[in-house]
Structures are given as C-alpha cells and as structure tokens.
Amino acid sequence: MRVAIVGPTASGKSAVALEVARRLPGVELVSVDSMQVYRGMDIGTAKATAAERAEIPHHLLDLVDASDEFTVRDFQDAHARAVDEIGARGGAALLVGGTGLYHRAVIDDLDLPGEFPTVRAELDADPDTRALHDRLRTLDPLAASRMEPDNRRRVVRALEVCLGSGRPFSSHGPGLDAYPPSAVAQIGIRRPRPVVAESVERRVRRMLETGLVDEVRTLAEAGLSRSASQALGYKEVVDHLEGRASLDESVHTIIARTRRFAVRQERWFRRDPRVRWIDVESDPVSEVVPSVIQAFDRTTT
Structure with missing residues (x-):
C-alpha cells in the first residue's frame, strides 16, 4: 500500500x-528526490537528519556516491526493492519528495527508454544548452516544448534518446501527459507562492549557517557526477569556490533559482488530476496530516 505527499x-x-x-505504526518513508540518493549531499538537499532516520525508517537515501551517475531507471529499481521490503514486513510506504519525473516513473511504472553513453558523451561535450535545445526542437518538437531550454539534464537526455534510438523521445511510452488510474493516493500541499518564497529563503539561509559551503567543497574535491552537479545550491556554491561569484551572489542566485524551481514543481503536480490538494493556511502538519491518514485508511478498505 502506498500514499504520496507531493508539492x-x-x-x-x-x-x-x-x-x-x-x-x-508500520508506515515507512520513501524519498522521491533525485539528489537525496547521493551520499554526502545532506545539507543542500534538506535530507532527513540522523535522529529522524533513527526514529522512522527512511528509504532511497544515500544510495550512491556523488561522483556516480544515477538514472531514473536506477531509481525505479531501487524504489521497487524498497516497497517490496516494506510490504514483506507488513508495512506501508509513504512517498515524499518533489522530483516530478521520478515520482511519475514509480507511481505509473513508466516504460523508460534505454541509455546511450557514447551519444551522451558527445552531447556533453557541447556546452551550449540552448543550442542543444534548438537541435531537440528540430528532432522532437513535442519533447522540446515540454522542458525549459536551460534544463541541461533533460535536454541532453531527450537528445540522447532521439539520436541513440532513432525515435523521438516523446514517442517512448504513453508520455507524461497521460494520467492513468493509479493505486497510489496522492495528497498535494498547496501554499501561497509568497509563503513558499519566504520559506525557501529561510531554508537557504539555514543551509548556509549549518555548513553548506564546506559540504560542497568536500564533494567538489572528490568530484561530482554530471547528474549530481546539477543540484540546486551545489553548482552555485561551486561557482563561488572557483571564484566566479562572491558568496552573497551565490546565495542570491540559489534563492532565486529555488523559488523558480518551486513554481515549476507546483505547475508539474498541478497538471495531475489525480492529486487531492490541501490548501494550507498556516500549519502544514496540523492541516494535512489528517488527510494523509485518511488516504491510508481508504487504501486498506
């Protein structure tokens, strides 16, 4: 049995x-976050603390080193194993996280296209993401229309599939515009954008106070993979460490980009008609927890 909290x-x-x-009792948490899978990326991803993980079982955290690549398909496999383990104990999985593609991949069991490392390496050698997006627009206009021109990870992946498979990226599976019936009940947390924007700034400031710069320095010295290096907060601090921006400039950029990311997340999940939205007035815990508990009750009846 699975319930998901999105937003x-x-x-x-x-x-x-x-x-x-x-x-x-018996509910275990399953992270649906593309960056919390990396060991050492703790502060900047707002990963559950050691005390929280000791209190409640958490899954899909710290799966690989930050120098390793980790794909959506890898995440699907890890998620399936975690859910099977939870079920074998008689427990229930509560999915929580904001990585929209990973979320859809596991709740809808998306049929994902293959990997083409040689093609990807050639694409990675081109630093001009917008030029790559223009190329994608020629090969697969539908896929290009579904992603931001500056979202390098998604643009490169779509092009990789187009070139490697000889088929448009958008032709694989039913696509993200299809919302089939799902056994996973989804509860969405919706708050006014100014409230989320303020919360983002508080979170970023707290990350800086608790050692984000040192965390990024350690990871950068060991080497960040292509996917890990795209994490919000990390690439901006790397710019500071390598002298391309002051710390204040990097912090301002992190806050601005995270706010824009939050808006994109909201839009992504808002498109899914299966999500039951809870409009929070002041306290997410007191206002949303009862609905999530009810969702678990409904899945067992």
Whole structure:
C-alpha cells in the first residue's frame, strides 16, 4: 500500500510525512528526490537528519556516491526493492519528495527508454544548452516544448534518446501527459507562492549557517557526477569556490533559482488530476496530516 505527499520544495512535505509515520505504526518513508540518493549531499538537499532516520525508517537515501551517475531507471529499481521490503514486513510506504519525473516513473511504472553513453558523451561535450535545445526542437518538437531550454539534464537526455534510438523521445511510452488510474493516493500541499518564497529563503539561509559551503567543497574535491552537479545550491556554491561569484551572489542566485524551481514543481503536480490538494493556511502538519491518514485508511478498505 502506498500514499504520496507531493508539492513544491519548502512547502512542509517532510514534516507532514514524519508526523504521519509517528501516528501510524508500520508506515515507512520513501524519498522521491533525485539528489537525496547521493551520499554526502545532506545539507543542500534538506535530507532527513540522523535522529529522524533513527526514529522512522527512511528509504532511497544515500544510495550512491556523488561522483556516480544515477538514472531514473536506477531509481525505479531501487524504489521497487524498497516497497517490496516494506510490504514483506507488513508495512506501508509513504512517498515524499518533489522530483516530478521520478515520482511519475514509480507511481505509473513508466516504460523508460534505454541509455546511450557514447551519444551522451558527445552531447556533453557541447556546452551550449540552448543550442542543444534548438537541435531537440528540430528532432522532437513535442519533447522540446515540454522542458525549459536551460534544463541541461533533460535536454541532453531527450537528445540522447532521439539520436541513440532513432525515435523521438516523446514517442517512448504513453508520455507524461497521460494520467492513468493509479493505486497510489496522492495528497498535494498547496501554499501561497509568497509563503513558499519566504520559506525557501529561510531554508537557504539555514543551509548556509549549518555548513553548506564546506559540504560542497568536500564533494567538489572528490568530484561530482554530471547528474549530481546539477543540484540546486551545489553548482552555485561551486561557482563561488572557483571564484566566479562572491558568496552573497551565490546565495542570491540559489534563492532565486529555488523559488523558480518551486513554481515549476507546483505547475508539474498541478497538471495531475489525480492529486487531492490541501490548501494550507498556516500549519502544514496540523492541516494535512489528517488527510494523509485518511488516504491510508481508504487504501486498506
């Protein structure tokens, strides 16, 4: 049995999930975050603390080193193993996180296209992401229309599949515009954008106070993979460490980009008609937890 909490970053998803797990014996938390899979990327991804993980079982954290690549298909496999393990114990999985593609991949069991490393290496050698997006627009206009021109990771992946498979990226599977029936009940946390924007800034400031720069320095010295290096907060601090920006400039950029990311997350999840949205007035925990508990009750009846 699975229930998912979705919504933008800094909206209170993790706090709600923890409280649900405290109230419902047997509920274990499954992270749906593309960057929390990396060991050592703790502060900048707002990963659950050691105390929280000791109190409530957490899954899909710290799966690989930050120097390793990790794909959506890898995540699907890891998610399936985690859910099977939870079920074998008689427990229930509560999915929580804001990586939209990873979320859809596991709740809808998306049929993902293959990997073409040689093609990807050639694409990675081109630093002009917008030029790559223009190329994608020629090969697969539909896929290009579904992603931001500056989202290098998605643009390169779509081009890799187009060139490697000889088929448009958008032709693989039913696509993200299809919302089939799902056994996973989804509860969405919706807060006013100014509230989320303020929460984002508080979170970023707190990350700096608790050692984000040192964390990034350590990871950068060991080497960040292509996918890990795209994490919000990390690439901006790397710019500071390598002298391309002052710390204040990097912090300002992190806040601005994270706010824009939160808006994109909200839009992504808002398109899914299967999500039951809860409009939070002040406290996500007190206002959303009862709905998540009810969702678990409905899945068992």
